[in-house]
Amino acid sequence: MKKIVVVGGGAGGLELVTKLGHALGKKRQADVVLIDRSQTHIWKPLLHEVATGSLDINNDGVNYRAHAAKHHYQFQLGTLTDVDPEAKTLLLDSLYDDKGHVVLPERRISYDILVMAIGSVSNDFGTPGVSEHCYFLDSHKQAERFQQALLNQFLRVHQEGSGAKLKLAIVGGGATGVELSAELFHVADLLKAYGMPEMSGKRVQIELIEAGPRILPALPDRVAALASKELSRLGVVINQGTRVVRAYDGGFQTADEGNIEADLMIWAAGVKAPNFVAQIEGFETTRNNQILVKGTLQTPAFDNVYVIGDCCACEQPNGTFVPPRAQSAHQMASLVFENIKASFRSEPLKEYVYKDYGSLVNLSRYSTVGSLMGNMTGGSMFIEGRIARFVYISLYRLHLIAIHGWLKATVIMTAQKIGKVVKPKLKLH
Numbered sequence: 001m002k003k004i005v006v007v008g009g010g011a012g013g014l015e016l017v018t019k020l021g022h023a024l025g026k027k028r029q030a031d032v033v034l035i036d037r038s039q040t041h042i043w044k045p046l047l048h049e050v051a052t053g054s055l056d057i058n059n060d061g062v063n064y065r066a067h068a069a070k071h072h073y074q075f076q077l078g079t080l081t082d083v084d085p086e087a088k089t090l091l092l093d094s095l096y097d098d099k100g101h102v103v104l105p106e107r108r109i110s111y112d113i114l115v116m117a118i119g120s121v122s123n124d125f126g127t128p129g130v131s132e133h134c135y136f137l138d139s140h141k142q143a144e145r146f147q148q149a150l151l152n153q154f155l156r157v158h159q160e161g162s163g164a165k166l167k168l169a170i171v172g173g174g175a176t177g178v179e180l181s182a183e184l185f186h187v188a189d190l191l192k193a194y195g196m197p198e199m200s201g202k203r204v205q206i207e208l209i210e211a212g213p214r215i216l217p218a219l220p221d222r223v224a225a226l227a228s229k230e231l232s233r234l235g236v237v238i239n240q241g242t243r244v245v246r247a248y249d250g251g252f253q254t255a256d257e258g259n260i261e262a263d264l265m266i267w268a269a270g271v272k273a274p275n276f277v278a279q280i281e282g283f284e285t286t287r288n289n290q291i292l293v294k295g296t297l298q299t300p301a302f303d304n305v306y307v308i309g310d311c312c313a314c315e316q317p318n319g320t321f322v323p324p325r326a327q328s329a330h331q332m333a334s335l336v337f338e339n340i341k342a343s344f345r346s347e348p349l350k351e352y353v354y355k356d357y358g359s360l361v362n363l364s365r366y367s368t369v370g371s372l373m374g375n376m377t378g379g380s381m382f383i384e385g386r387i388a389r390f391v392y393i394s395l396y397r398l399h400l401i402a403i404h405g406w407l408k409a410t411v412i413m414t415a416q417k418i419g420k421v422v423k424p425k426l427k428l429h
Helices: 011-025 044-052 063-069 140-162 176-191 219-235 276-277 326-344 386-405 406-422
Strands: 002-007 030-036 074-077 078-086 089-092 103-106 107-110 112-115 166-171 204-210 236-239 244-250 251-254 259-261 264-267 303-307 358-363 367-374 380-385
Touching: 002 011, 011 030, 011 063, 011 326, 011 386, 030 063, 044 140, 044 176, 044 386, 063 074, 074 236, 078 276, 112 326, 112 386, 140 166, 140 176, 140 264, 166 176, 166 251, 166 259, 176 204, 176 219, 176 358, 219 236, 219 358, 219 380, 303 326, 358 386, 367 386, 380 386, 386 406
Parallel strands: 002 030, 002 112, 030 074, 112 303, 166 204, 166 264, 204 236
Antiparallel strands: 078 089, 089 107, 244 251, 251 259, 358 367, 367 380
């Protein structure tokens, strides 16, 4: 029986093992294994809500081990450090407890078919001081770490009185930076109801720093302009065409020798695949460590290795690469599922064709803006307000359906609605 190993339980990886588990694992046609460095899955577009406390991963996360038991695959906790595609083995780092004791030693895992879905990490572009002084939002653990620091800063500012302000600087004017900026104002206003009556969005000072000529560079001009207008209305200071050259304890230094002071600094300026990927012999990678693939999403040198999601470098007919988005990961997972099944039947594999259905940016409770693309719209259609918010929420619901099925996803969505009524609107610890 063949062993299929998927490394990375993000949007694409978790959807893929769910499908493989039901199609092959349940029928004992293959051993399906998911490896991830975390115990819990959270949809990555929601990490900014985890970071502000608007979302509690303990209530909204998916435990891999429990999910595996219901969907006919196995889960192994571990951090991938190396791949030997010739020997068909993976190397997982030693696992330690919170006291530094070894729980599991370094391990080698064999496979017949490997799917690399390891996602991405923040790219600091070698900027001095960033790793030491900035928070990142690559994982739910990093988001929770920031949330604790944010809550402490809110307590400090509230205690210091009405004249004190919390200064935050966010580098990166993409979707993460923009959505986080709006969510921070919303959270500051919510704190009035939780023992901080003097707290509000007016006590928060946010500087959004973008090296390019405008925020949301991957989205249409109209979407970026409206998002910029809404953020400015909230009070966000948008620094466009501003390049950060150094981070220090208390702020950023810019290329024009200016300084942007901050109590908390967040880096969301770009992504890359983990550094160890570039060291794997037999894999061709880009300068951002993404793994180059053929149209079938297989690596050129090894047909038994597939790559999906943010770590995948798939060139499109126009010469550009498929963007690292949740919709890309979802589409890639669906194609690799079909191709793995086809390989079991010795049938031809399909080529991946990226379909851009548009992009949406959720500005917390204030607004949602974006564009939809596809045959129904005949090109690109701008949407905002309640319609855009409904579409944005629907994307998350489709993800829940993909990993849980219709029935359980419906129960989860109902429970989440009830939870919003009976539970605090913020994670306060």
